[in-house]
Amino acid sequence: MSSQTGSHKDVSEKHLPSAQDSTAVAEVDENPFADPGIPHHEPRVQDIDERAAKRSERTVAMFFIVSMLATIAFIASFVAFPVDKIFYLFPLGHISALNFSLGLSLGIALFCIGAGAVHWSRTLMSGEEHVQERHPIAASPETKAAAIEEFSQGAADSGLGRRKLIRNTMIGALALVPLSGVVLLRDLGPLPEDKLRRTMWKKGLRLINQNTGEPLRPEDITVGSLVFAKPDGLEDDSHEFMHEIAKAALMLVRLEPKDIKDKQELDWSHEGIVAYSKICTHVGCPVSLYEQQTHHVLCPCHQSTFDLTDGARVIFGPAGHPLPQLNINVNNDGELVAEGDFAEPVGPSFWERG
Known part of the structure; x- marks a missing residue:
């Protein structure tokens, strides 16, 4: 019994964060399910090396630029490939050139926007963790002011205003990708013109x-x-x-x-x-x-x-x-x-x- 208790204590101590105050350690000893607190923040290489931050910025911009190119390729595919164009692709077999090109280009466009946003968040936005206690739904004026301040701080931490390359390429990617849906309207068929206003009937027709x-x-x-x-x-x-x-x-x-x-x-x-x-x-x-x-x-x-x-x-x-x-x-x-x-x-x- 003592061996099991000692083993349990060793495992608990093994998984405790290295940097804990004495109060938190005492709480965990008394209650193994207690909140151990937030681990010590470790800065990323981008936080201390501006050259690494620039590399990450260029990487994010590259994702957004590739998304823009893929959207342009999507529109070009709609124009270039006829509906009945079929080709062989191993191991898929015979597939529609139009469907394949539209799916591939649109998939790349959307993936690159997501990948760029994730990489931006993980490498350049603020990586510090903050704890906010739950509060009543009806916020006090002080809480509202604190929320606005936190939002402003988050906007500053994102670097959106300072890193113009990311901002401009992201805006370009987000502005172009909706054009894919506009181009898809072509599949609704040709414009009716005056076809709904006239029929086959004409003078002398039996x-x-x-x-x-x-x-x-x-x-x-x-x-x-x-x-x-x-x-x-x-x-x-x-x-x-x-x-x-x-x-x-x-x-x-x-x-x-x-x-x-x-x-x-x-x-x-x-x-x-x-x-x-x-x-x-x-x-x-x-x-x-x-x-x-x-x-x-x-x-x-x-x-x-x-x-x-x-x-x-x-x-x-x-x-x-x-x-x-x-x-x-x-x-x-x-x-x-x-x-x-x-x-x-x-x-x-x-x-x-x-």
Whole structure:
């Protein structure tokens, strides 16, 4: 038992700091879990040798400069490498040149900023440890003044104002690296330009029954029926079908001309046949429910309801605009054709329309 006690005492004394006052040693002897205090501060070579400090400063600056170069390489890679460029790299195999270059350059840029900050902190900022006792959340004026003084002292210890090379290269690295995120916006696709404002419909283009694939004639549409149409030349198996039908989808209803209240709607119809965009002006769902008695069409997603006898105006639901109407007529062969494009953009109201 005495041997174990002596061994325990030896181990405790072995791990005590070399520089301790007698009070702390006595406390540890009585309680092995007592706070031994802060070890004596040992100065770093940078604290006593200005040449070593300059070397550390150049090292930190080098990290920040490499980060700037890597960010520039990131942007250059986005421009230089096409999306479909593939190359072989052992042992990874065949990989995308664009993805590899973007990942490598951005990784280096971020790593060098972190490595530079860590090296700066470990070699040039103040290395002394300070103990601050816990205090109430509501600080006294004296504590606030002490905090401001400590902050000012920390700023002075960092050498940010004195070591301009580090400051300027760090600012450059932090200013350039956000450009990586800006450049990534290119992957959102090309700018829409006027693609959202126009569709495939143009003067003389025939209306094709979307179910039969045949040109529509006035006699094909009876009073009370709902017919869906697409532009002539848009094939279901074509590459651009989904892009174009999302804007050009059309529905036709035959009304009694005397029931049509809106003058433009009557002028743009043919023998009571009116053609409206099938795309709801709320969030773009396909309008496909028709009430024969009321001549209302409903969107199944959020129950927006449009009155086809009154310019397809909204009478219920969250839609903000009437359905755009397509001006139609017949050609020399008696087939329904468009007189032009929709008068306004189809689909959700993503901007205020004049």
